[in-house]
Amino acid sequence: xxxxxxxxxxxxxxxxxxxxxxxxxxxxxxxxxxxxxxxxxxxxxxxxxxxxxxxxxxxxxxxxxxxxxxxxxxxxxxxxxxxxxxxxxxxxxxxxxxxxxxxxxxxxxxxxxxxxxxxxxxxxxxxxxxxxxxxxxxxxxxxxxxxxxxxxxxxxxxxxxxxxxxxxxxxxxxxxxxxxxxxxxxxxxxx
Numbered sequence: 532x533x534x535x536x537x538x539x540x541x542x543x544x545x546x547x548x549x550x551x552x553x554x555x556x557x558x559x560x561x562x563x564x565x566x567x568x569x570x571x572x573x574x575x576x577x578x579x580x581x582x583x584x585x586x587x588x589x590x591x592x593x594x595x596x597x598x599x600x601x602x603x604x605x606x607x608x609x610x611x612x613x614x615x616x617x618x619x620x621x622x623x624x625x626x627x628x629x630x631x632x633x634x635x636x637x638x639x640x641x642x643x644x645x646x647x648x649x650x651x652x653x654x655x656x657x658x659x660x661x662x663x664x665x666x667x668x669x670x671x672x673x674x675x676x677x678x679x680x681x682x683x684x685x686x687x688x689x690x691x692x693x694x695x696x697x698x699x700x701x702x703x704x705x706x707x708x709x710x711x712x713x714x715x716x717x718x719x720x721x722x
Contacts, residue, residue: 540689546565546573547575549583552590560711561688562612564595567596577606639665645670660683667687
């Protein structure tokens with residue numbers, strides 16, 4: 532790819548503490564994700580998710596992340612974007628899937644995530660680079676592979692969670708900084 536590109540949109544997901552949000556803001560992340568599906572190791576119950584969203588409000592874009600739309604019901608009014616693994620007729624939908632979206636124009640974002648939040652990296656199919664709109668690649672990205680993914684697919688953005696943690700739901704400021712630096716400087720020391 533050549534020419535001037537906008538800086539890549541970078542989201543850090545699975546935040547469980549106010550300090551994690553503060554770090555994301557200080558480091559320059561574009562968005563944070565709060566997981567509200569009870570099946571996740573990073574699960575935040577509704578009252579906790581609402582508190583975290585309130586802490587982030589006006590400072591960084593907040594995503595509520597879940598498997599289904601129903602799981603976001605208690606928090607949807609407190610976040611900017613609802614990221615789920617099913618289609619829903621809502622204006623702030625970020626659909627996450629490992630298959631091409633049927634109506635990409637109806638989405639605020641499309642998250643390519645074949646790992647369904649497991650954090651396991653797998654080869655990304657070529658069709659991902661052809662989806663119109665705001666495509667965000669997720670699933671097993673880390674500071675060592677993110678630049679190559681950005682160079683190859685030219686996505687609108689990337690999403691990270693487990694590789695910037697010391698334990699599930701416990702973020703590392705240093706790892707968050709390293710990932711962001713790698714995502715914002717594709718091609719430099721990416722091998």
